[in-house]
Amino acid sequence: MLIDxxxxxxxxxxxxxxxxxxxRFLYGPIIRAMDxxxxxxxxxxxxARKKKDEADLEAKxxxxxxxxFDEHREEMFSQIKEEAEVRRKDLINEARNQVDAGRTKxxxxxxxxxxxxxxDLRRRAGRQTCAISRQVLKEMADVDLEDHVIHVFIKRLLSxxxxxxxxxxxxxxxxxxxxxxxxxxxIPGKPAGEIKEVLRNQADGHVDVQFEVSPDLICGIELKFQxxxxxxxxxxxLETLEESLVAALENKGEKAADKLSDK
Amino acid sequence: xxxxxxxxxxxxxxxxLLNKTILFTWCVMVLMVVGSWLITRKLSxxxxxxxxxxxxxxxxxxxxxxxxxxSGQDPGRxxxxxxxxxxxxxxxxxxxxxxxxxxxxSSFSTAAALALCVFVAVPLYAVSxxxxxxxxxxxxxxxxxxxxxxxxxxxxxxxxxxxxFGNIMSGTIIAAILLGIAPLIFPVLMQVxxxxxxxxxxxIFAILAMVYIAAATHVQRKEGEAGRQSEKGDLSDG
Numbered sequence: 261m262l263i264d265x266x267x268x269x270x271x272x273x274x275x276x277x278x279x280x281x282x283x284r285f286l287y288g289p290i291i292r293a294m295d296x297x298x299x300x301x302x303x304x305x306x307x308a309r310k311k312k313d314e315a316d317l318e319a320k321x322x323x324x325x326x327x328x329f330d331e332h333r334e335e336m337f338s339q340i341k342e343e344a345e346v347r348r349k350d351l352i353n354e355a356r357n358q359v360d361a362g363r364t365k366x367x368x369x370x371x372x373x374x375x376x377x378x379x380d381l382r383r384r385a386g387r388q389t390c391a392i393s394r395q396v397l398k399e400m401a402d403v404d405l406e407d408h409v410i411h412v413f414i415k416r417l418l419s420x421x422x423x424x425x426x427x428x429x430x431x432x433x434x435x436x437x438x439x440x441x442x443x444x445x446x447i448p449g450k451p452a453g454e455i456k457e458v459l460r461n462q463a464d465g466h467v468d469v470q471f472e473v474s475p476d477l478i479c480g481i482e483l484k485f486q487x488x489x490x491x492x493x494x495x496x497x498l499e500t501l502e503e504s505l506v507a508a509l510e511n512k513g514e515k516a517a518d519k520l521s522d523k
Numbered sequence: 524x525x526x527x528x529x530x531x532x533x534x535x536x537x538x539x540l541l542n543k544t545i546l547f548t549w550c551v552m553v554l555m556v557v558g559s560w561l562i563t564r565k566l567s568x569x570x571x572x573x574x575x576x577x578x579x580x581x582x583x584x585x586x587x588x589x590x591x592x593x594s595g596q597d598p599g600r601x602x603x604x605x606x607x608x609x610x611x612x613x614x615x616x617x618x619x620x621x622x623x624x625x626x627x628x629s630s631f632s633t634a635a636a637l638a639l640c641v642f643v644a645v646p647l648y649a650v651s652x653x654x655x656x657x658x659x660x661x662x663x664x665x666x667x668x669x670x671x672x673x674x675x676x677x678x679x680x681x682x683x684x685x686x687x688f689g690n691i692m693s694g695t696i697i698a699a700i701l702l703g704i705a706p707l708i709f710p711v712l713m714q715v716x717x718x719x720x721x722x723x724x725x726x727i728f729a730i731l732a733m734v735y736i737a738a739a740t741h742v743q744r745k746e747g748e749a750g751r752q753s754e755k756g757d758l759s760d761g
Contacts, residue, residue, distance in 0.1 A: 262631040262688075264529040267544050271627070271636035274548050278555065278611060283603040286559035290583050291599075293566040293576075300568060 374509065378502055385501060386478030386494045393479070405479065409443075410451040412492050413481045417458045424488065429463050431485035438468035443481040444493070447471050459483075526692060528625040529632050544630040551615050551627065582610075586729075593730070594737040601736060604644055608637060609729035616691060616721025620714055626721070629691040631684065638684035641732045642676065649739035657739065683731060690724045 394405040420428065432439060441447070441455060452471055459467045480493015531543040562575045572580065586606045590598035615628045627633045649657040661672045694717040702710045 262527055262529075263635055264542070264632045266538065266540065267529050267542060267630065267632035268636045268639070270545050271548060271630075271633045272640060274545070274552060275607070275611065275636060275640055278552050279603050279607045281552070281556045282559060282607050282610065285556055285563055286579070287583060287602055287606060289563035289566055290576075290579055291602075293563075293568050294580060294584070296568040297570070301570070 374506075378505065381505065382495075382498050382502055383478065386498055389494050389498070390479035406445050406447075407451065409479065409481055409492060410447060410455070413483075413490075414451075414454055414458055416490055416492060417455070417462065417483070420462065420490070424490070425462055427488050428459075428485055432459075432463040432467050433465070438470040439483065439485060440470050440472055441481065441483050442472045442474040442477060444473070444475055444477040444479050446473050447481070526696070527630045527632070528627070529630050531625070543625050544627045544633055547615075547618075547625055548627040548633065550624075551611065551618065554618075555610065555614055589730070590733055593733045594740065596737075596740070601648070601733065604640075605729050605733045605736070608641075608732055609725050612637070612687065612728055613722055613725035616725060617718060619695070619717055619721060626691055626695070628687055628721075628724075629695050631688040631692075634684040634688040634691075637687070637728070638680045641683060641735060642680040644732070645676075645735045645739045648736050652740045660739075679731075679735065683728065687724055687728055690720055694720050 390405065397403045397405050397408060439459065447455070452469075456467065456469050459469060477491075478494045478498070480491060480495060482489055482491030482493065528543040528547070532540055533543060533546055534541040559579075562573075562579050565573070566576060567573065583602075583606070586609065587598040587602060590601050590605055594601065612628055615626045615633075618624050619626050646657065662669050694713075698710055698713050698717060701713050
């Protein structure tokens with residue numbers, strides 16, 4: 261007989277056992293693993309989709325910024341140009357101011373040097389002139405320069421005009437202090453007495469005179485009262501020399517400046 | 524020559540006997556279970572898979588897709604039964620190339636056992652899905668159809684068993700006869716053909732089982748799908 265019922269029953273049991281075992285060891289684990297992998301892939305796809313969305317947003321934002329930049333580029337360039345122009349002008353002005361300040365300082369320094377030079381020249385010229393005059397007077401006329409200066413000064417005192425005389429008087433009577441006679445050299449007793457005498461006559465009364473030695477007055481003598489001055493010294497003559505020297509110097513300076521600017 | 528391996532008794536103790544059908548069935552079961560255990564004990568859930576896992580996943584996915592296509596339902600509850608039918612028959616038949624091995628499926632007892640399992644599984648799945656109202660279908664469209672329906676159930680079960688047994692048994696016997704007539708080369712070709720037939724029979728058996736179950740469990744299907752399903756059933760029966 262082809263069919264053996266014991267074998268049939270045994271095979272049915274075997275088959276059912278196999279169904280259970282395969283479910284336990286094959287289908288269950290495999291399907292779980294596949295589901296899990298599917299989930300992971302879905303998650304990673306979701307992540308990728310999110311990242312893509314973010315990237316799209318970023319790209320959109322970037323494109324928008326680019327477009328805005330393109331639109332405002334001309335405006336920004338002109339603004340930058342204006343700012344650069346303003347800055348350039350500021351820098352030029354600053355440089356110009358610095359140059360002007362430097363030039364002013366230089367001019368001041370030149371002026372100071374010129375002043376010092378002229379002062380020195382004046383002093384030296386005065387001394388030299390006095391020495392030469394003294395020598396000439398001594399040798400040619402046997403006259404002492406200082407005595408002659410005092411003599412000239414006394415003559416000048418005597419030849420005061422009316423206004424000057426009034427002013428001298430008023431000054432002598434009104435002010436309590438002594439009248440000061442300054443000279444470059446010490447005035448000996450006799451000429452000093454003469455000067456006092458002349459002043460007394462001019463002022464019609466007692467006069468207190470104080471004699472001072474002032475080397476600044478180059479070979480000169482002077483009397484100051486109430487804003488006026490009676491004097492004789494070489495200084496007055498030297499002023500002319502100084503003026504001509506200054507004119508000559510300025511003339512040379514201008515020529516030099518012209519040459520410099522030409523270059 | 525033995526037509527069925529049931530007669531090849533290995534061990535007998537009273538009414539309890541161990542024939543080659545049962546013995547080789549156990550061998551197949553051990554091979555399948557141990558193989559499954561070896562493959563599934565270190566499953567990867569990452570995208571990088573071992574070759575064996577890949578093979579098993581392809582098989583399982585293919586079976587699930589097939590079941591889904593046929594039943595139009597979630598394949599989860601049918602996979603264990605239908606999948607095991609397919610794998611058991613396929614492995615039993617493919618091992619036919621091993622010398623000394625006799626496929627358990629070439630035993631009519633095995634084919635009958637499997638067909639009986641399908642015969643019981645169909646109403647069980649249907650009742651679990653639809654409830655006892657399924658049984659009403661046997662008396663539709665009228666009570667007179669009841670005997671015909673029952674005969675139909677039994678005959679298709681019988682056809683299932685005979686188809687499997689006949690194909691595998693014939694393949695084995697043809698190979699044995701040809702070995703006697705032309706011992707060189709030709710039996711090899713027949714063996715290859717036997718392997719192909721074995722796989723096809725496994726597929727047909729599992730598909731028919733699924734079709735019967737699907738026909739019993741279907742609730743409300745679109746006409747197109749139902750038509751396609753019955754077409755497939757007719758084709759297999761033929």
